[in-house]
Amino acid sequence: MAGTKTVKDLMVGVFDFPHIPYWFTIRQAIGIIRVSFLSTKKYPQPMAILVFDEKYNLLGTLGLKDILRGLEPRFLRPTTKAQVHAEDESGLSVLWDTPFDTESKKNAERPVSEVMTSTKFFVKPEDPITKAAYLMVHNDLALLPVLEDKKKFVGLIRMIEIFDELSTAILAE
Numbered sequence: 001m002a003g004t005k006t007v008k009d010l011m012v013g014v015f016d017f018p019h020i021p022y023w024f025t026i027r028q029a030i031g032i033i034r035v036s037f038l039s040t041k042k043y044p045q046p047m048a049i050l051v052f053d054e055k056y057n058l059l060g061t062l063g064l065k066d067i068l069r070g071l072e073p074r075f076l077r078p079t080t081k082a083q084v085h086a087e088d089e090s091g092l093s094v095l096w097d098t099p100f101d102t103e104s105k106k107n108a109e110r111p112v113s114e115v116m117t118s119t120k121f122f123v124k125p126e127d128p129i130t131k132a133a134y135l136m137v138h139n140d141l142a143l144l145p146v147l148e149d150k151k152k153f154v155g156l157i158r159m160i161e162i163f164d165e166l167s168t169a170i171l172a173e
């Protein structure tokens with residue numbers, strides 16, 4: 001049953017994901033994604049890069065959405081939710097029609113630390129997967145680091161494995 005499964009039963013290894021230091025540029029991260037995932041046709045869910053500091057402490061993750069957000073020209077970024085809804089209602093269908101404009105190329109030189117998703121939540125290997133599911137759902141996370149003794153990074157738990165385990169238990173009933 002899913003309730004008895006722990007995080008360590010479903011976690012994936014650290015080295016299943018490419019990793020980079022926080023000072024790498026978005027351009028360098030794009031190159032790593034192309035080599036690690038796209039050219040090998042390996043598409044893990046989520047497709048993400050782990051971001052570490054110089055002491056190899058996990059700082060965050062960098063996903064495709066983070067990269068695209070980092071490349072987006074600043075003048076297209078709404079500053080409030082009201083502006084997002086106003087743009088949606090305005091009927092604008094194309095806001096960013098030139099993905100390789102000068103500003104996007106300039107933005108590609110920004111460090112990944114400016115656009116990554118910072119690690120704020122984690123689980124322990126012995127935690128139930130329902131705790132991981134709760135943290136992921138309520139904090140909009142597809143990956144969650146697994147730490148031993150609140151400091152040693154030992155793996156990741158992904159939404160896909162949690163969903164698989166929980167849905168199997170539900171369908172078995």
